[in-house]
Structure formats: C-alpha cells, structure tokens
Amino acid sequence: MSEITLQPTTTPLKGKCFVPGDKSISHRAVFFGALAQGKTEITNFLTGDDCLTTIKAFESMGVQITQHDEHVEIDSEGYKHFKEPTQPIDLGNSGTTARLLLGVLSGLPFHTTLFGDQSLTKRPMDRVTIPLREMGANIDGREEGKYLPLAVRGQALSAITFKPEVKSAQVKSGVLLAGLLANGTTTVVESTKTRDHTENMLQAFGAEVTVDGLAIHIEGKQTLKGTTIQVPRDISSAAFFIVAALIVKGSKITVKDVGLNPTRTGILDAIKLMGATLDIKETTNIGGEIIGDVTVSYQTPKGAVIEGDIIPRMIDEIPILALLASQAEGQTVIKDAEELRFKETDRIDSVVHTLRLFGCHVQPTPDGMIIEGSQTLTGATADSHGDHRIGMMIAIASLIATGETTLTDKEAINVSYPSFFDHLTALTNDK
Numbered sequence: 187m188s189e190i191t192l193q194p195t196t197t198p199l200k201g202k203c204f205v206p207g208d209k210s211i212s213h214r215a216v217f218f219g220a221l222a223q224g225k226t227e228i229t230n231f232l233t234g235d236d237c238l239t240t241i242k243a244f245e246s247m248g249v250q251i252t253q254h255d256e257h258v259e260i261d262s263e264g265y266k267h268f269k270e271p272t273q274p275i276d277l278g279n280s281g282t283t284a285r286l287l288l289g290v291l292s293g294l295p296f297h298t299t300l301f302g303d304q305s306l307t308k309r310p311m312d313r314v315t316i317p318l319r320e321m322g323a324n325i326d327g328r329e330e331g332k333y334l335p336l337a338v339r340g341q342a343l344s345a346i347t348f349k350p351e352v353k354s355a356q357v358k359s360g361v362l363l364a365g366l367l368a369n370g371t372t373t374v375v376e377s378t379k380t381r382d383h384t385e386n387m388l389q390a391f392g393a394e395v396t397v398d399g400l401a402i403h404i405e406g407k408q409t410l411k412g413t414t415i416q417v418p419r420d421i422s423s424a425a426f427f428i429v430a431a432l433i434v435k436g437s438k439i440t441v442k443d444v445g446l447n448p449t450r451t452g453i454l455d456a457i458k459l460m461g462a463t464l465d466i467k468e469t470t471n472i473g474g475e476i477i478g479d480v481t482v483s484y485q486t487p488k489g490a491v492i493e494g495d496i497i498p499r500m501i502d503e504i505p506i507l508a509l510l511a512s513q514a515e516g517q518t519v520i521k522d523a524e525e526l527r528f529k530e531t532d533r534i535d536s537v538v539h540t541l542r543l544f545g546c547h548v549q550p551t552p553d554g555m556i557i558e559g560s561q562t563l564t565g566a567t568a569d570s571h572g573d574h575r576i577g578m579m580i581a582i583a584s585l586i587a588t589g590e591t592t593l594t595d596k597e598a599i600n601v602s603y604p605s606f607f608d609h610l611t612a613l614t615n616d617k
C-alpha cells in the first residue's frame with residue numbers, strides 16, 4: 187500500500203478546474219448502453235476503478251465495449267443476447283455496480299456469482315435482494331442473501347409497487363432495472379427524492395418511464411435504443427476543491443461544466459446554509475442533467491444544523507463538509523445521516539476518527555456528528571481505510587494543517603478520482 191507525504195500549502199488555490207466525469211452517470215451510461223440495442227457512445231466517462239468494474243461486468247456477459255480513456259463505445263444486441271459468464275463477477279469496491287447489477291441479473295435466464303472486496307463484502311445487499319425476491323428473483327448467499335458473495339439464477343420477474351425504507355438511489359435503480367425486464371408496470375415510491383440519473387437516462391435511451399412526484403413507473407419488457415451520452419463533471423469530486431478554496435486563505439477557483447442536478451447539489455445548499463457565498467451559473471442541460479460553473483473564494487462560514495431532505499442530496503459530500511465545519515465559526519450538527527454507516531467505511535466513525543487525528547473536537551452520534559468550529563489542525567499520519575472520500579478529505583485537511591501529513595493507502599482515491607493529486611497541484615500552482 188502506498189503512501190504520500192503532504193505539506194501545508196504555501197499558496198492559495200487559484201484558477202479553473204475540470205474535474206472528471208460523474209461516477210453515478212458513468213456507471214449508468216454503461217448499464218443502459220449494454221442493455222440497449224445498437225451503438226452507444228459515451229464521452230467524458232470516469233475512468234475510476236468503480237466504473238471500470240462496471241465495464242468488466244458487462245464484458246463478462248459478452249457485450250462489446252471499447253474504452254480509450256474517457257471515450258467509451260458499446261455495441262450491443264441488447265440484454266436478450268447477454269451470455270452466462272464463465273467466472274464469478276468481481277465487483278471490487280463498487281456498491282453502485284453491485285446493487286444495480288443485482289436488478290439486471292435477477293431477470294436474465296442464467297446463473298451468476300457476484301463477489302467484492304473486503305469493504306463491499308460487509309455492505310448490506312438485502313435492501314435490494316428483498317424487493318427483487320418479491321419480484322420473483324432467485325438470489326442466495328450468506329445470512330439469507332444479505333451479503334456478497336451472492337449467487338443469482340435469473341427468472342421471469344413480475345412487477346411490484348415498492349416503497350423503499352432506505353433513501354437510496356442504488357436501491358431505486360436496482361428495482362427499476364429489474365422492472366425493465368419484468369412483466370407489467372413496476373412502481374417505486376420514494377419517501378425523499380434521491381439522485382434521479384436512472385430516470386433521466388432511461389428516457390435518453392427511449393424507455394417509457396413516468397415520474398409523478400416521488401413515484402416512478404416503468405413498463406416492463408421494453409427495448410432500449412443505443413444513444414450518445416456526454417457525462418457531466420462530478421459535483422461529488424468538485425466538492426473537495428470547493429471546500430479547499432473556502433478554507434485556504436486567498437483562494438478563488440471556478441469548477442467548470444460540473445453537474446448541477448438538484449438531486450445532487452445538497453453540498454452547495456449546505457455551504458449556503460452555513461452563510462458562505464457561491465457564484466453558481468447554469469450553462470446548459472444535456473439529457474436532463476443541468477451543467478454549470480461554480481466559483482468560490484476563501485471565507486469563514488458559520489456552524490449550522492444540517493439535517494432532513496438535504497442529506498440524501500449530499501450523502502457522499504458529508505466527509506468533506508465535516509472538514510469545512512471544523513473551520514466554521516461555531517458548532518455544526520449533522521443529523522439524519524445514518525446511511526453513512528453503510529458506505530465504503532462507516533463514514534460516521536471514519537470521519538470522526540480522522541478529524542480527531544488532526545486534533546479536531548468532534549463527537550459521533552447514531553445518525554451523524556457534532557463538529558466544533560474554529561479549530562487548528564495539526565499534521566498527522568492518517569489512513570484512507572480503503573475509502574476514497576476519506577483519502578481525499580485527508581489530502582484537503584493537509585493543506586491547512588500545521589506540519590507534515592502522511593496519507594497512507596492513497597490508492598483508494600483511484601476509485602472515483604485517479605487524477606486528484608494532479609488537479610490539486612495544478613490549483614495550488616496556478617499563477
């Protein structure tokens with residue numbers, strides 16, 4: 187496992203930044219491109235480990251996929267022509283691939299085995315296997331199919347109406363994908379709107395899908411048609427530099443062409459709730475996804491209570507928001523975020539543990555944390571614990587810590603942002 191030694195920055199962050207393509211949208215572009223008939227071309231694809239895992243999964247079912255850096259071409263005859271994989275499918279670290287693929291495999295007429303890395307093997311899969319079994323899926327595994335490895339024998343599926351207990355776009359998407367292969371009309375009714383890239387992309391691939399408030403209806407047995415997908419840049423990746431600019435004195439940066447889908451911009455709303463100003467310019471809308479630029483400069487926000495419906499709209503950004511909170515004036519309380527406990531690490535415990543290594547005062551709660559503001563950070567040796575978002579949080583913390591920071595297991599960052607350190611260096615070296 188490799189490590190990197192990081193020094194506090196002596197220069198502010200300046201200039202423009204083009205973060206890589208959105209992880210959620212890159213996954214879905216491969217899923218739908220593979221399921222569809224004909225050619226799909228994806229540009230600005232995220233070449234992070236998780237999205238490459240999705241490509242390999244479909245290749246193992248015989249789908250023709252060519253990937254050159256951020257450009258992907260898929261030539262598929264459609265899901266009816268997928269072949270039974272000869273080997274178990276390795277899902278690596280990717281929860282999104284696991285939950286969405288379970289939905290697809292449940293309705294295909296062959297047998298597959300799925301496994302993942304140590305972290306993914308601990309993450310709950312019953313949130314999706316329970317509704318899939320209700321549709322007729324045959325899924326078996328440890329603890330009655332709660333955890334990977336899982337064996338799936340595809341079946342004819344029947345539509346259901348499903349009201350998920352967890353606020354999860356992965357669960358919603360897994361059931362909608364099964365619904366696409368099922369007989370009848372499947373309905374998912376959410377209690378809070380989660381990221382809606384699946385719904386947008388289904389429409390882009392010509393599927394009949396109706397969104398009626400919090401209810402989504404999908405007709406079964408539809409044929410999708412290959413299309414062109416331009417992936418917006420990832421707001422979840424941009425969040426690390428937005429926070430870096432807010433906390434490093436004298437900074438001013440613009441993150442360009444970033445996805446501004448309202449189901450993903452909770453982080454921007456939380457920053458505004460903390461009294462900071464952001465300049466947000468929406469520039470275009472491609473395939474139902476709003477894209478724009480965010481300009482941000484150094485300022486001291488105020489502590490706030492972050493809770494309720496905003497949480498699913500910023501779930502992956504909570505680690506970096508916690509770092510921002512440590513620099514705010516006053517206390518910040520994060521509530522209603524128990525879902526953090528089911529990510530690559532238990533992100534309530536790992537954020538608290540990591541910020542404490544830097545000398546911060548922070549308390550975990552069952553569904554979030556309480557972070558004291560105006561804290562001085564002291565350089566530390568901190569491990570990503572195999573969690574990309576914790577790794578990037580440590581790197582951003584090192585910019586303002588006194589003394590040296592050593593980040594161990596830095597390659598975890600490749601899951602969602604392989605060029606992270608190049609981009610960070612460019613922002614701190616811009617003249």
Ligand SMILES: O=C(O)C1=C[C@@H](OP(=O)(O)O)[C@@H](O)[C@H](O)C1
Binds near residue numbers: 209281282359
């Ligand atoms: O659907 C998606 O692409 C994702 C949904 C979220 O997970 P949950 O659906 O489990 O909340 C998020 O944390 C993950 O990074 C990506």
Ligand SMILES: C=C(OP(=O)(O)O)C(=O)O
Binds near residue numbers: 209236280283502
């Ligand atoms: C939780 C994440 O991803 P996944 O669930 O796909 O592993 C993430 O990217 O922060």
